Amino acid sequence: MKTFTKRGLFDDMSGFFAENNLTDVMKPWLPAVSEGDKQYMMPTNFTTWGFFYNKQVFEKVGVAPPATWDELMAAAAKIKAAGVTPFTIGTRDLWANALWFDYLDMRMNGLDFHMQLMDGKASYTDPRVKAVFAKWGEPIGKGYFLDNASSYGWQEAIPFLAQGKAAMYLLGPYVLTSLPAEVHGNIGFFPFPVIDPSVPKAEEISVNGVTIPSGAKNKPLARSFLAFLAQPDNLKAFALGGAVLPARTDVDVSGDAFAQSQMALAKNAQGSAQFYDRDTDPEMAQVGMKGFQEFLANPKRSDAVLDRLEAARQRIFK
The missing domain is CATH 3.40.190.10 (Periplasmic binding protein-like II)
Known part of the structure; x- marks a missing residue:
């Protein structure tokens, strides 16, 4: 606005x-x-935003909606072992992937720091942001995300969830509006889990x-x-x-x-x-979301991505 x-x-x-x-x-x-x-x-x-999950997959694999990050990773490991992709995602539409960054940053570093970053007052090469990328890199490195995610738009990634080929999707209620009503009963919801109990639990509310x-x-x-x-x-x-x-x-x-x-x-x-592309400068949002897309495809590029985001921040917020 x-x-x-x-x-x-x-x-x-x-x-x-x-x-x-x-x-x-x-x-x-x-x-x-x-x-x-x-x-x-x-x-x-x-x-509101959070994890939508396939109830039948969870029941078949024997996992419950997780309340902590460790529980989420443990559930993802069991789901992966059962031959199902833990997290579906479509990053051709850049904004969908930003949700992972927002929640990880808020859960690890708190809302105040996150908003400082959004306002251009904190650095993308800050150790706290590097820690976010390190945490995010754990499920990426273990192959928990949909392969070739950048080939799919956010809507094109939803059928994987509905068909039981993937177990979870971090997104908004558009998951439900994109599916037939008869499928809704098999789709559950849980909030983004706690990572650090000492950090107040802020939510993404657009x-x-x-x-x-x-x-x-x-x-x-x-x-x-x-x-x-x-x-x-x-x-x-x-x-x-x-x-x-x-x-x-x-x-x-x-x-x-x-x-x-x-x-x-x-x-x-x-x-x-609000959401990454609402909370920060529009030009910064484009650079950031392209960086997030690159990171999901190649987590070894984390330092290069963050250096590029920091250079953009210094130019845009000067």
Whole structure:
């Protein structure tokens, strides 16, 4: 959002929330659409992220949803030994792989350091970032990821999970919206496991919203439409139709078990990030995500990748 607001391309919507009694019910998401004391978007929904897994594969292999990194690696070893790929992933769409970096960094180094890195205030050659790559390199080196991941888009990697050829996919609810309803019962979910118990458990929670361009020709009608969309039943229908959660605290999602679990994940989070390509400068995000793609394909290139990311950070955030 800031990429556009600093160029004056989004309309100031600050008075909209009070006028439509939205300030309190949208309070948790207003910081994500604010710059200083002004709001430039209306939050519509939010997305949580974590591991989607094939229940039949887990049951057949004899593993349970892991709560710690060691348990995750132990489960992956058993799954690999059973002839199933532990982690499916499609990195042709660069963003999908960034989720691994975000979670590993937050679980090992904490949210504050992660956001310093996103803001260009910390170095990619910092020992803490190198430790993240070392930890990430463990499952890569053991062959736990889908072969030739860069050949697949994020959606093209989902059938491996649904067909039981892979056991887990670190992604968002798009896993469910990309599969037929009759398959959903075999797909479970668990949050990214704990690595260091002393590090507060932050989650990746991406807020989506709608804005009015500063050059729009009919701003009053645009605001009327957003006031309509913001009504509880409308926002709920809009969000749940995409397997995401409505950005209102007063919307009842008790009839949707998956939505309930995701709302609980968000409420219990000890802080949150948006997503790598949302949290950092867009140019930095492209360099970083290309580096992550290269690292997954060849983990021995970790130092070269991090050196390149650091050079980009120094140039972009100077």
